[in-house]
Amino acid sequence: MARRRFFVDRIHHQQAELTGEDAHHLTRVLRVEKNQRYELSDNHSVYLGEVMEARKDRVLFQILEQLPLNPLPVRLTLVTALVKFDRLEWILEKGTELGVEQFVLFQAERSEKGLDRGAEKRLHRWKRILLEASQQCRRDRLPELALAPSFQAAAGNAVHPRYVLDESGGPPLLSALPDHPEPGGTAALMIGPEGGWTDREREVCAAGGWAPVSQGPNILRAETAAISAVAILGAAWLAAQRTSNVSVAQ
Secondary structure, three states, X not given: OOOOEEEOOOOEOOEEEEEHHHHHHHHHHOOOOOOOEEEEEOOOOEEEEEEEEEEOXXXXXXXXXXXXXXXXXXXXXXXXXXXXXXXXXXXXXXXXHOOEXXXXXXXXXXXXXXXXXXXXXXXXXXXXXXXXXXXXXXXXXXXXXXXXXXXXXXXXXXXXXXXXXXXXXXXXXXXXOOOOOOOOOEEEEEEOOOOOOOHHHHHXXXXXXXXXXXXXXXXXXXXXXXXXXXXXXXXXXXXXXXXXXXXXXX
């Protein structure tokens, strides 16, 4: 069984400590004991740590060694319109598991009114969701989360290539991807609200170089569209990475 992974604030003098909810989970739920080993990330590197001391609200580790990283096949930015928060949280959780590097949230013209104000109050909760999902799927680093001040700001993201899902048409996403994606390269994906894009938003996307793509004839919920598209992008870059590794080995 793979070791559990936790994120810590820092590694200092070959030691690290875990506090708060994660420490409580270790001591009260997992019944952690001295000398047990876990993987620890300081959001830069990953280490193997051994428990030195465990109390109710604090677990202290001794660092034994640095572990190899497992880089994401594509550095993916997911730019998504605000939708109802239960569905948005599903996007954040599953997007983290699938390897999204950065989430950028924005209020679209057809997003439900007031979601932007509510989003500011939930950023701490959402970062906790990203943390727990990252620990569960054993990521090396936490994804970033940003709330864009406007649609124009969200669409101005500098990442390329960039694709916008549009129910009005466009080539299938898979066929629009590069023939030979660069392993470890970047990509951006934009998802609109469940009410769809306005003509003005489509004009902004076109001017910003966002290529419209589709996922077939069915109209998908925002969270379904987001996660299925992220999975397609990740699979395409992962295949390119494995092909590249085979070529190097030969």
